[in-house]
Amino acid sequence: MISVVIGGGTMGAGIAHLLLAGGHEVVLVESGADRVPAARRAVAASLGKAADRGRLDADPEELLARLVVAERLEPVAAALVVEAVPEDVELKRRxxxxxxxxCPDAVLASNTSSLSISALASGLPGERVLGMHFFNPVPVQQLVELVHHDGVSPEVVARARAWAEQLGKTVIEVRDAPGFATSRLGVAVGVEAIRMLEEGVASAEDIDTGMRLGYGWPMGPLRLTDLVGLDVRLAIAEHLAAELGPRFAPPALLREKVAAGHLGRKTGRGFFTW
Structure with missing residues (x-):
């Protein structure tokens, strides 16, 4: 089976890793010739790390032999396309x-964590479009959130579910609504944790420890925000505030940290130092 992943950043590289490990041939598309080597290195590094930790059954080099990294998408007989480009409606629609x-026969999946699938499908063959929301780090996280809009074919949803389950993921199905299920709840807790830190209720470490030990979270909401990226969390909060009201309004502290370039793990500093 041939699958296409568009976007070679953290999520795209992780999705490519997952598909390769699941037996797919993968075309990874990254914009610009200068970004192609970095995208390939990111997939290779992800596979190598998994192998070192005993989480990969195959030789990483054998898997990489089934990976093509390109700077543009050419016609290909793909069964699945997953876009993992930045959270911008017009960019994703293009x-x-x-x-x-x-890819005229492919299921067209968006990895968006909050944008309307109906809006993304507008003007496209909507029966082929759905949300296929993976979680970071993709090879490790167990969940895939399938998001369906009114125009999607039930067969397409069934195919996407089968592929995700074959890749070892647990699937939940969610109606197209702002933030879906996971981002809506995750952002609600995350922005409240940031407000608590802003108000001096407790330290970042203590807020996170409270949620880990008191509620069984594997990771506290502030460390999770660092992992997701403060800029990503800000964009989702702004979108949800516009759609659902001021309870999702981003706290000033989040805006200040993003403006200062403190975006979390990817910059070495967010609510914690990495």
Whole structure:
């Protein structure tokens, strides 16, 4: 089976890793020739780390032999396309439109964590479009959130569910609504934790420890925000505030940290030092 992943950042590289490990041939598309080597290195590093930790059954080099990294999407007989580009509606629509043309028989999946699938599907063959929301780090996290809009074919949803389950993931199905299920709840807790830190209720470490030990979370909401990226969390909170009201309004502390470039693990500093 041939699968296409569009976007070679953290999520795209992780999805490519997952598909390769699941037996797929993968075309990973990254914009610009200068980004192609970095995207390939990111997938290779992810596979190598998994192998070192005993989480990969195959030789990473054998898996990489089934990976093609390209700077543009050419026509290909793919069964699945997953876009993992930044959270911008118009950008995602352009990417999905190009994929619909280049891969006429493929399921078209968006890895968006909060944007409307109906809006992304507008003007496209909507029966082929759905949300397929993976979680970071993709090879490790167990969940895939399938998001369906009114126009998607039930067969497409069933195919996407089967593929995700074959890749070892647990699937939940969610109606297309702002923030879906996971981002809506995750952001609600995350922004409240930031407000508590801003108000001096407790330290970041103590807030996170309280949620880990008191509620059984594997990771506290502030460390999770660092992992997701404060800029990503800010964009989702702004979108949810616009759609659902001021209870999702981003705290000033979040805006200040993003403006200062303290974006979490990827910059070495967020609510914690990495």
């Amino acid at each position: 990417v999905l439109a190009a994929a619909a043309s280049a």
